[in-house]
Amino acid sequence: MSERIVRQTGDEILRKHSKTVTELTDRLKELIKDMKDTMKTHGGCGLAAVQVGVLKRIIICAPEEEKEAVVLINPEIVSMSDETEIDSEGCLSVDGYRGNVARPKNIVVKAKDENMNDIEFDADGFFARIICHEVDHLDGILYTDKVVPGTLKDVTEEENVKEE
Ligand SMILES: [Zn+2]
Numbered sequence: 427m428s429e430r431i432v433r434q435t436g437d438e439i440l441r442k443h444s445k446t447v448t449e450l451t452d453r454l455k456e457l458i459k460d461m462k463d464t465m466k467t468h469g470g471c472g473l474a475a476v477q478v479g480v481l482k483r484i485i486i487c488a489p490e491e492e493k494e495a496v497v498l499i500n501p502e503i504v505s506m507s508d509e510t511e512i513d514s515e516g517c518l519s520v521d522g523y524r525g526n527v528a529r530p531k532n533i534v535v536k537a538k539d540e541n542m543n544d545i546e547f548d549a550d551g552f553f554a555r556i557i558c559h560e561v562d563h564l565d566g567i568l569y570t571d572k573v574v575p576g577t578l579k580d581v582t583e584e585e586n587v588k589e590e
Pocket of ligand 1: 516517518519559563
Protein backbone atom coordinates (compact mmCIF):
# COMPACT_ATOMS: atom_id res chain seq x y z
CA MET A 427 0.00 0.00 0.00
CA SER A 428 1.29 3.32 -0.94
CA GLU A 429 -0.40 6.54 -0.13
CA ARG A 430 0.24 9.91 -1.74
CA ILE A 431 -0.18 13.40 -0.34
CA VAL A 432 -3.52 15.01 -1.23
CA ARG A 433 -3.00 18.56 -2.50
CA GLN A 434 -5.11 21.15 -0.73
CA THR A 435 -6.98 24.14 -2.07
CA GLY A 436 -4.58 27.05 -2.57
CA ASP A 437 -2.07 24.72 -4.24
CA GLU A 438 -1.92 26.09 -7.78
CA ILE A 439 -1.68 22.62 -9.37
CA LEU A 440 -5.37 22.14 -8.60
CA ARG A 441 -6.14 24.97 -11.04
CA LYS A 442 -4.23 23.47 -13.96
CA HIS A 443 -5.56 21.43 -16.87
CA SER A 444 -4.60 17.77 -16.85
CA LYS A 445 -3.20 16.15 -19.97
CA THR A 446 -4.69 13.34 -22.04
CA VAL A 447 -3.23 9.91 -21.38
CA THR A 448 -1.88 8.35 -24.58
CA GLU A 449 -0.18 5.31 -23.12
CA LEU A 450 -0.73 3.47 -19.87
CA THR A 451 2.82 3.20 -18.63
CA ASP A 452 3.93 1.25 -15.55
CA ARG A 453 4.28 4.57 -13.75
CA LEU A 454 0.64 5.41 -14.43
CA LYS A 455 -0.48 1.92 -13.35
CA GLU A 456 1.38 2.53 -10.10
CA LEU A 457 -0.29 5.93 -9.83
CA ILE A 458 -3.76 4.35 -10.18
CA LYS A 459 -2.95 1.85 -7.41
CA ASP A 460 -1.72 4.65 -5.18
CA MET A 461 -4.82 6.73 -5.95
CA LYS A 462 -7.02 3.84 -4.78
CA ASP A 463 -5.00 3.49 -1.58
CA THR A 464 -5.06 7.23 -0.96
CA MET A 465 -8.80 7.47 -1.51
CA LYS A 466 -9.46 4.56 0.82
CA THR A 467 -7.26 5.94 3.56
CA HIS A 468 -9.09 9.25 3.47
CA GLY A 469 -12.53 7.67 3.24
CA GLY A 470 -13.25 9.35 -0.10
CA CYS A 471 -15.53 8.21 -2.90
CA GLY A 472 -13.63 9.77 -5.78
CA LEU A 473 -10.20 11.13 -6.65
CA ALA A 474 -8.54 12.78 -9.64
CA ALA A 475 -4.82 12.33 -10.41
CA VAL A 476 -4.21 16.07 -10.07
CA GLN A 477 -5.22 15.81 -6.41
CA VAL A 478 -2.09 13.76 -5.81
CA GLY A 479 -0.05 16.13 -7.97
CA VAL A 480 -0.11 14.36 -11.35
CA LEU A 481 -1.57 16.31 -14.29
CA LYS A 482 -3.00 13.34 -16.18
CA ARG A 483 -6.65 12.79 -17.10
CA ILE A 484 -7.27 9.89 -14.72
CA ILE A 485 -10.06 9.68 -12.16
CA ILE A 486 -11.34 6.98 -9.85
CA CYS A 487 -14.89 6.77 -8.53
CA ALA A 488 -16.31 4.60 -5.77
CA PRO A 489 -20.05 5.24 -5.46
CA GLU A 490 -20.38 2.09 -3.37
CA GLU A 491 -17.88 1.68 -0.59
CA GLU A 492 -17.81 -2.12 -0.71
CA LYS A 493 -17.09 -2.24 -4.43
CA GLU A 494 -13.81 -1.74 -6.25
CA ALA A 495 -13.31 1.81 -7.54
CA VAL A 496 -14.10 2.48 -11.21
CA VAL A 497 -11.06 3.80 -13.09
CA LEU A 498 -11.73 6.24 -15.91
CA ILE A 499 -8.95 7.45 -18.19
CA ASN A 500 -9.55 10.52 -20.40
CA PRO A 501 -13.19 10.70 -19.24
CA GLU A 502 -15.56 12.93 -21.20
CA ILE A 503 -19.13 13.76 -20.40
CA VAL A 504 -20.70 13.50 -23.84
CA SER A 505 -24.23 14.41 -22.81
CA MET A 506 -26.12 15.37 -19.69
CA SER A 507 -29.75 15.74 -18.66
CA ASP A 508 -31.21 19.23 -18.37
CA GLU A 509 -32.65 18.12 -15.10
CA THR A 510 -30.32 18.78 -12.19
CA GLU A 511 -30.18 17.70 -8.58
CA ILE A 512 -28.79 19.69 -5.67
CA ASP A 513 -26.91 17.70 -3.07
CA SER A 514 -24.08 18.04 -0.58
CA GLU A 515 -20.49 17.58 -1.79
CA GLY A 516 -17.12 17.47 -0.19
CA CYS A 517 -13.61 17.16 -1.58
CA LEU A 518 -10.42 15.62 -0.21
CA SER A 519 -8.65 18.77 -1.47
CA VAL A 520 -10.99 21.07 0.45
CA ASP A 521 -10.57 19.36 3.77
CA GLY A 522 -13.21 19.93 6.42
CA TYR A 523 -15.86 21.57 4.24
CA ARG A 524 -19.06 20.59 2.48
CA GLY A 525 -21.46 22.52 0.31
CA ASN A 526 -24.43 22.05 -1.99
CA VAL A 527 -23.86 21.76 -5.71
CA ALA A 528 -26.30 21.30 -8.60
CA ARG A 529 -25.29 18.49 -10.96
CA PRO A 530 -27.06 16.85 -13.90
CA LYS A 531 -29.24 13.92 -12.88
CA ASN A 532 -28.05 11.72 -15.74
CA ILE A 533 -24.93 11.78 -17.86
CA VAL A 534 -23.38 9.76 -20.66
CA VAL A 535 -19.66 9.18 -20.22
CA LYS A 536 -16.99 8.18 -22.69
CA ALA A 537 -13.62 7.07 -21.37
CA LYS A 538 -10.96 4.41 -21.44
CA ASP A 539 -10.92 1.75 -18.78
CA GLU A 540 -7.95 0.44 -16.80
CA ASN A 541 -6.82 -1.54 -19.86
CA MET A 542 -7.16 1.43 -22.23
CA ASN A 543 -10.29 -0.06 -23.84
CA ASP A 544 -12.93 2.41 -25.01
CA ILE A 545 -16.04 2.43 -22.89
CA GLU A 546 -19.27 4.42 -22.94
CA PHE A 547 -21.97 4.24 -20.30
CA ASP A 548 -24.83 6.06 -18.56
CA ALA A 549 -24.52 7.20 -14.98
CA ASP A 550 -27.08 8.79 -12.73
CA GLY A 551 -27.54 10.13 -9.22
CA PHE A 552 -24.57 9.87 -6.89
CA PHE A 553 -22.34 8.12 -9.46
CA ALA A 554 -23.02 10.88 -12.01
CA ARG A 555 -22.27 13.48 -9.33
CA ILE A 556 -18.88 11.94 -8.51
CA ILE A 557 -17.90 11.74 -12.18
CA CYS A 558 -18.87 15.40 -12.79
CA HIS A 559 -16.91 16.47 -9.70
CA GLU A 560 -13.79 14.50 -10.76
CA VAL A 561 -13.95 15.57 -14.42
CA ASP A 562 -14.08 19.18 -13.19
CA HIS A 563 -10.81 18.55 -11.33
CA LEU A 564 -9.17 17.66 -14.66
CA ASP A 565 -10.03 21.14 -15.89
CA GLY A 566 -8.88 22.95 -12.77
CA ILE A 567 -12.38 23.42 -11.37
CA LEU A 568 -13.25 22.84 -7.71
CA TYR A 569 -16.78 22.27 -6.41
CA THR A 570 -16.39 25.42 -4.32
CA ASP A 571 -16.54 27.35 -7.63
CA LYS A 572 -20.06 26.02 -8.19
CA VAL A 573 -21.41 25.81 -4.67
CA VAL A 574 -24.89 27.20 -3.98
CA PRO A 575 -24.12 30.53 -2.26
CA GLY A 576 -24.27 30.34 1.51
CA THR A 577 -24.13 26.53 1.70
CA LEU A 578 -20.36 26.02 2.13
CA LYS A 579 -19.91 24.87 5.71
CA ASP A 580 -17.10 23.84 7.99
CA VAL A 581 -17.85 20.23 8.94
CA THR A 582 -14.64 19.46 10.79
CA GLU A 583 -16.66 18.49 13.83
CA GLU A 584 -18.77 15.96 11.93
CA GLU A 585 -17.34 12.51 11.51
CA ASN A 586 -17.47 9.93 8.74
CA VAL A 587 -18.42 12.32 5.98
CA LYS A 588 -17.77 11.10 2.50
CA GLU A 589 -15.58 13.28 0.39
CA GLU A 590 -14.86 13.37 -3.31
ZN1 LIG B 1 -12.64 16.79 -5.26
